[in-house]
Amino acid sequence: MKFPTLYTERLTLREMTNDDCDSIFALRSNESVATFQERPLQENMEEAQAFIEKINAGVANNDWVYWALTLKETDELIGTICLWNYSENITRADLGYELMPHSQGQGFMQEALEPVLTYGFNQLSLNRIDAVTHKENIASINLLKKFNFMLNPDFKDTSEIMYTQKREVRS
Structure with missing residues (x-):
């Protein structure tokens, strides 16, 4: 399957490369x-390359979709966003994201987030997307609430707390 590159007004969400x-x-x-986040800081370039x-x-194994979040004009990587930790029947996934302070x-x-959610619900046919965030991460909580995560x-x-968004079922 070809990697799902997504575009917004200012961003390109693309596959990560060695560059x-x-x-x-x-x-x-x-x-x-x-x-x-509960993960150790990377200490060297070898760890970044291994990541x-x-x-x-x-x-490649369809275990997740992990986008490099880049500025459309310069291709500068400013963050990442992913759908991962799929349920066994691939009807649910976790959402993860991180962004450089600047x-x-x-x-x-x-x-x-908008095209990633659309991709998850429409192309992957997910019924539910969960996002786990720290209870004190107000910016992340507010972002999830903007997108109707409950x-x-x-x-x-x-x-930590979990917010969930379910696919709207239309009859």
Whole structure:
């Protein structure tokens, strides 16, 4: 299957390449970006390269769709967004995203999220997309609420909360 490149007014959501290694390292070694994530910071370029290889292998195996979020005019990688952790029957997926601090607060993730949700519900035929975020990540919570994600009361965790969006069923 050909990788699903998506376009918005200011962004290209494309497959990650080895040319993105510096940007992926900058993103995944940034303490500010990792504030609300439970993952270690990358410590060197080899880890960034291994991450890109792991992501692209998962894409090739249809384990997930993982987009490099780039500025349309310059192809600068400013973040990532993905649909991953599919349910066994591929009717549900988790949403993940991260954005460089210098690109936050400019509406880029909101712009990227719309075509990703459309792709998930229409092309992947998902019935539900979940997003887990830290309880104190107000920007992420507000973004999810803008897209009508609802708090999932069944999710039990002390530091994180889950928001869920279900496909609208039309008769």
